[in-house]
Amino acid sequence: MREISVDLVRDAIKTMCIEANCILSDDVYQAIEKAKTTESSAVGRELLCQLTKNADIAKRDYMPICQDTGMAIIFLEIGQDVHFYGGYLEDAVNEGVRLGYEEGYLRKSIVKDPFIRVNTGDNTPAVIHTQIVPGDKVDITVAPKGFGSENMSRIFMMKPSDGIEGAKDAIVQAVKEAGPNPCPPMVVGVGCGGSFEKCALLAKKALLRPIGSVSPIPHIYEMEKELLERMNKTGIGPQGLGGNTTVLGVHVESFPTHIAGMPIAVNISCHVTRHTHTIL
Amino acid sequence: MKVKIETPLVLEQAKKLRAGDIVEITGTIYTARDAAHKRMLTEYEETGKLPFDIKNAVIYYAGPAPEKPGMVIGSAGPTTSYRMDAYAPKLIELGQTGMIGKGARNQQVVDTMKKYGAVYFGATGGAGALLANHIKKSEVIAYEDLGAEAIRKLYVKDFPAIVIIDSLGNNLYETEPPKYRQ
Structure with a gap:
């Protein structure tokens, strides 16, 4: 049995929310770069250039690539030999999202109810998908979705x-x-x-x-x-x-x-x- | 054609623009998206007033990210425009001449644009950091409680956009993709 503090999960989520929003992942960046060489439209090529330029500015100034910093979609693959201590796991995840969106100057885009549309003010709750897997590791993916x-x-x-x-x-x-x-x-x-x-x-x-x-x-x-x-x-x-x-x-x-x-x-x-x- | 335009966007200028024109916009524009549009029009029905002068106004469909200390604004790209289709015709009728957003519009919006002479600009979706560099001043002027959806008065300089739908109803989303369809 491996003991993991939920604070570790919270801190990881916080950092990942900011990183995911400010740094365009390398696979996407490279795919746009490659498309510049194959795009047949001149306007299209210009737009693709804007996208990599935008990603460069976002990385340089550590600001969001896009103002829609998304709903935080979080996947947790939890080894069945892990025991969390220090609080409830989902609370820790939401706390990580709250801190990440606040400290990273990310946009708060979540409303409390689909019909009574009042902003929750901190981009929580996240959508959390958990899966129990073999082992004693915790695999975390943060995928903010616009x-x-x-x-x-x-x-x-x-x-x-x-x-x-x-x-x-x-x-x-x-x-x-x-x-x-x-x-x-x-x-x-x-x-x-x-x-x-x-x-x-x-x-x-x-x-x-x-x-x-x-x-x-x-x-x-x-x-x-x-x-x-x-x-x-x-x-x-x-x-x-x-x-x-x-x-x-x-x-x-x-x-x-x-x-x-x-x-x-x-x-x-x-x-x-x-x-x-x-x-x- | 590359065109430098200034706001307020007078009707004569709006009517001269053609789909495909690449523009750089300088002057005051206002941000508003779903919730702000809904509230503006509800208030207008009740009081006959809007939070800013709609005559010759350009509305930017955008909900910027918060600004970091020392910065004018956070990332500020366009949001998808069709969600404002329910509200845009009324505002055009009241004098709005320009909309900046991304994505398709419905026929009612296009018909109203033709009738009154308004124009729809596209800004590059997902280029919020780049576009923020063209925003020189930003001030929340209404509905602060809506957070990212509050109405902001922006001063933009050489804000890059492209005329997607002009006041004759020419529409780049209809004319361009077929040229590349295989």
């Missing part, structure tokens, strides 16, 4: 007869309908299978993968490749102003599902797709 792109995400409860072709069409259609709204070039996370909520979670987790990583499953790998190609042929381009860089990456995760179903979730993210990771 809602310009979150609003463009879709879930489809498809029929088995729709097949993989039907799934691909639906996923591409979601990107076409998102158009200029989610700040393209986008990163697209797709979840296939499981249940209603499982496929949505898979889609969110797919966004955590480094851009350029590929699925180890052969037919899913082929699907990722085809989707990327089809999305970049839609013409949407950077900021929706035309071009062949509509998406920087497409990641697909899959899971067993029910004989009657084929759930497909598409979680759309922007060119700032934020994810930081640490292990305690």
Whole structure:
């Protein structure tokens, strides 16, 4: 049994919230750099240059890359041999978010109720996903998610007869309908299978993968490749102003599902797709 | 075409702009997003007043991040505009000539723009740090309780944007992507 103070978790989350928002992760930065060399539109190339310039300023001045510093989405993979002491884990996570958003001058974007929209003032609560895993480590991922792109995400409860072709069409259609709204070039996370909520979670987790990583499953790998190609042929381009860089990456995760179903979730993210990771 | 424009954006100037023009905006603009729009129009219905002079005004759909000590403003890029589609026609009717945001608008907004001569500018979404450098003054003038959604009066200098939809209804989101579709 390993003893871990929840204060350690709080402090890690605080630092990660600030870092994720101010420093564009290297995989995304490199993907934009690469796109500059392949983008066919002159306006598109100029916009991509603005994005790396913006990331450079954000890093230099340690200010948010984007003013929408997101809802804090936090994944905790907790080794089953860990015992937390010093308080309740979720309280510590929310305290870390509160401190990070305050001390990092990040925007507070959370309202207390979807209908009675009063800002909570400290960007809490976070959305927390915990999973119990073997071992005695705590694996933390902080992925603040902006809602310009979150609003463009879709879930489809498809029929088995729709097949993989039907799934691909639906996923591409979601990107076409998102158009200029989610700040393209986008990163697209797709979840296939499981249940209603499982496929949505898979889609969110797919966004955590480094851009350029590929699925180890052969037919899913082929699907990722085809989707990327089809999305970049839609013409949407950077900021929706035309071009062949509509998406920087497409990641697909899959899971067993029910004989009657084929759930497909598409979680759309922007060119700032934020994810930081640490292990305690 | 590159155009330098000044605010307040008089109708004559707004009507001259064409979709695709790259502009640099200098002058006073106002931030407002979902909650501020909703409150402004509710108040207008009740009192006939708005928190700032809407005539020839340019509204920036933005909710900036807090400023660090010594800085004018935090990151301040545009938010997605369609959420303001429910409110924009009324404000255009009352004299607003410019909107800055990102993303598509509905037909009612475009029709109202054509009728009254307003223009929709796009600023680069997700370039909030870069855009903040063009904001020289910032002051909360209404609805402070809304936090990031409060109305701010900004003074901007050479604020970079592109005319997405002009007062004739020409729309870059409709004309440009097909050129690159394969």
